[in-house]
Amino acid sequence: MKIQATLLFFLMGFLTWAQDIDSLSTKKIWSLEDCISYALENNITIKQAELEKNGSEVNLTQSKYAKLPNLSSGASQNFSWGSTIDPITSDFVSQQIKATNLSLSSSVTLFNGNQLNNTVKQNRLMVEQNDLYVEEAKNNITLSILEAYLQILYNKESIEVAENNMLASEKEVERAKARLDAGTIAMIDYTDALSQAATNRTNLISAKNSYAQQVIALKQLLELDPLVELEIKPLENPLLEGLVVPNKMEVYQNAIGRMPEVQASELGTTINEKDLDIARGGYLPTLSLTGSLGSGYTSTNDLTFTDQLDVNFNQRIGLSLTVPIFSRYQNKAQVANAKIGIEQSKLQLQTVKKELYQKIETAWQNAQSAQEQIEASQIASEAAEESYKLAQRKYELNALSTTDLVISQNTYTNAQLNYLQAKYLGILYNELLDFYQGNEIKL
Template identity: 60%
Template sequence: MKLYLMIASLFVASFTFAQEASSSTPPKVWSLKDLIDYALENNITVKDATLNKNLAEVDYSKAKSSRLPNLFGSASQNFSSGNTIDPITSDYVTDQINSTNVGINSSMTLFQGNQINNQIKQNKLLLEQSVFQEEVEKNNIVLNLLETYLQTLYSKESIAIAENNLAASEKEVLRAKARLDAGTFALSDYTEAQSQEATNKYDVIAAKNDYQQYIIELKQLLELSPLQDLEIETIDENMDLVNLELNKTTIYNKALNFLPEIEVSNLNIAANEKELDIAKGGFLPTLSLIGSLGSGYTSISDNTFSDQFDVNFNQRIGVSLNIPIFNRNQTKAAVKTASINIEKAQIQKQSTEKDIYKKVETAYQNALSAQEQVIASEASKTAAEQSYKLAQKKYELGSLSTTDLVINQNTFTNAQQNYLQAKYLNILYHQLLQFYQGNDIKL
């Protein structure tokens, strides 16, 4: 019995340890690359673009198949009485007739104003366009992730700043209380210290809320469950983004060659030009090849069912020519519409090029500004920190009022926030410029 108890105890201990080990397993820390790779596989916007590409593949395959002949089988069973025409022999009879017809029919378009060939070419262009449109959506997800990722890191560091301010305020309240009790401190100074402590508590709560909001945005981009924990990796603090040399013209030219939006616009123009060719084909005649095989049975014949099918077997082959004469100006309207759509597509391309130039110009100017802001804000932060430390020492010695200490603390806090903002904006705009040139995002 003791042996059983020992074994059971060991089993329970092992199970408990395993549970503790599994519960203490730290959550996965996501790098930016992890976020991008996962989002490109799971984001519903990217999935929708992929499905659109798959539909374009189906349309292209369907267009190619339009060159092939069709084939239909038919069968009918008829009963008639009185004066009628035998559907098999075409004789005029007055008896009751029981007849059976079976057949196979086929037709093939030989010429249709070259519309079939142009339709195939257009669907091929639309397929290529859908491929580039999928890349556009993927790029949008990558850029959204980059921006949200950096905003999340910024808000995370803001929490640390707010918590440090709160810890300092709590100490200042304790000192103020001790001095108030000793009679060496005014009540107004003590209440002001309490007010600053409450303000800093609010700032901590607000900073944590901002962080959680950005985590929610990341989960939305990744299509993760709201209940799933998400921890992100910090970036390399030793990145040198201050002395980077930038050339706006070079970046813009590379962006025009790299970004898929330009190819989407070019293919849109080409697809509309093919639509014009298809519309013009409506003025030309259509030539088709038709053929059929068939046989049948009629009850008024004395031959057997199988014999009649052999005797009545028929074959037919021919050509059909349809010449458009007047279709209520439908073809003319289609040609005019296609011509207008070509002009619209060309304007859309110009608009796309303007948008790309605006993106590059904005990122370029902001990158230059952010470089200077990093240098200025870092110097301001250093000076504000030294001033705040000096103010704390004076406050400890009783030679500085709470109001002046609060002013110094707020100045230091603003300087820290300005530096953080400049740092992350600097990283963001430099990474955007790298991305526009076709380079990988590396943090």
């Protein structure tokens, strides 16, 4: 029996280990859509914006209930000695008194310059505004992920370039060493080869570090644990030729009508206008309706507690009118501040529109530039590759110095990196322009 239990224990352990190995072998590769979808559900900035929206919904509910009557109850027990007034009968007595008071009261505001209604309207607008702030946060995170994703792909391809250069330079060092031993080259040619190999190794380390830093940045946007491995999916044949950069004014006009930051800023002006309506309501009278029910018991009466509650039962209803005459500049200051708030919100709207146009114009200019650079850098990269291959053949035939070979390799490397940079910048800024026009980001 013990042997069977031991075998079962080891079998379960083996199955668990096998499942872990299987999960590692099927590690998830994140696409851009995966990253965006995950971030929209987990990013802290978005969650904070959603909590702000929830808070504004609570304020809206509270302002609606403020229009309803309140209701409160009260009870008191008093003991008196000596000459005093009976709190229940109002008679003057000279004895010890035990008195109980019970009450139920309510009041409702009938009119207060329409401040309650305007507060409800204002809070409803603030819910809409906070909903737009949530959308703005989602847009910002989406664009940040797009940029980080493309930067990682660029760095990954840069690592491949650096690795190829390092392998090529190591072979060149071996050939240079053999030639130095054979006496066909000078020591300076050999040291040039060593120097270039060390430089390429340094470039590879730098490229890997840049890649790691960008992965960390993307993990932070996704709110992933630092220990979780993150590998992203490369682009499949990105369309680079024939990209048409749209008219920037058309992009701007589309963006003005749909970007949440613009709509939220427009609502900000309306919200401040409600502030002005509320402040002006402070000049008007306030009319309230009040009512109460009460009863009590006193030890000076021979009736029982229950009978006295019935006998002493009383009701009261009344109207209360408050007319503001002098508020020590409070109402006037509130009106003035509300007007200032309206003007500030109008300026804020202009600022938001200006910043949006600046973003679109920058993206448009960079998209134009990247499109031209893609064509030019691709030609330069292909030409530099042929030149480098010819330089390698000459070097093998002792028809080229190590220094000239190094120069050719560096020219080819720079051409490759320039092409990669232009390619990913072109993709980035064209996606940005599509996004501002209301199109979904999808590579």
